[in-house]
């Protein structure tokens with residue numbers, strides 16, 4: 668992809684970071700070992716060394732359930748560290764791209780959430796990401812991109828489901844939460860698209876327009892991968908009753924209204940097509956993938 672600006676990616680070992688690595692071969696890719704974003708000194712050193720035009724902060728504490736018990740850590744990575752990055756971006760005149768999440772909403776609205784809707788996170792993760800948005804918004808030039816249900820190279824719902832499908836004939840999957848599943852490669856492409864048209868501020872960007880429930884997503888992934896397991900559709904309440912470890916609250920409605928980005932000519936492909944492409948590209952249609 669032709670992107671002629673110097674792009675620095677933090678958290679380059681994560682799903683979104685790896686997608687940027689593929690899309691923008693010249694990008695400066697800093698994984699967690701190369702740059703711990705919670706160190707202000709390390710952030711400033713990296714920014715002064717590389718003097719990027721764009722900083723994409725793909726680093727995050729994304730373990731939503733674990734964040735409930737590790738609030739300080741979630742706040743440090745998802746919020747406080749973004750303050751360092753905003754300061755670094757301002758020092759070299761870069762734009763800070765800060766991905767955020769549907770989990771900043773309470774999920775009680777019936778229709779898709781637009782950028783103007785009031786936030787109200789129900790989880791520690793959501794609170795920390797919202798605080799991160801506020802730090803990012805203090806950068807003189809910033810692009811905050813809320814997305815949802817991301818799958819790519821790494822830990823994600825689809826991988827978990829396909830792994831479970833190798834062992835179980837029937838999987839119980841939540842059917843009363845809905846959202847727009849988003850392929851990390853499409854998200855990175857969309858972020859580049861927004862940068863290309865000079866967008867700044869707050870945008871929603873997620874896969875297609877037709878929502879899925881987790882059960883829809885599981886069923887489609889199992890079907891495309893050719894596995895035999897059946898999906899049993901359950902309510903959140905039923906699912907929680909089977910879980911021993913604490914689970915963070917998630918919005919019932921996670922659907923993001925992406926019309927603001929669409930009006931600038933940027934939209935992401937429908938999730939069904941994206942899941943098929945992902946499973947082919949990641950070779951997850953094989954019974955066992957090399958890293959499992």
Ligand SMILES: NC(=O)c1ccc[n+]([C@@H]2O[C@H](COP(=O)([O-])OP(=O)(O)OC[C@H]3O[C@@H](n4cnc5c(N)ncnc54)[C@H](OP(=O)(O)O)[C@@H]3O)[C@@H](O)[C@H]2O)c1
Pocket residue numbers: 677678679680681682683684698699702703704705724725726727728729744765766767768769796814815816817818821822
């Ligand atoms: N995944 C989703 O479903 C989802 C949904 C909505 C929004 N988002 C947002 O989208 C963005 C990208 O998410 P993702 O799915 O790519 O997440 P991911 O796969 O979990 O990647 C995050 C990366 O950040 C790294 N990291 C953690 N703490 C760090 C630190 N202190 N310094 C530097 N790197 C650190 C992680 O390393 P370790 O693995 O070693 O911890 C990991 O490589 C995040 O902002 C996330 O909040 C994600």
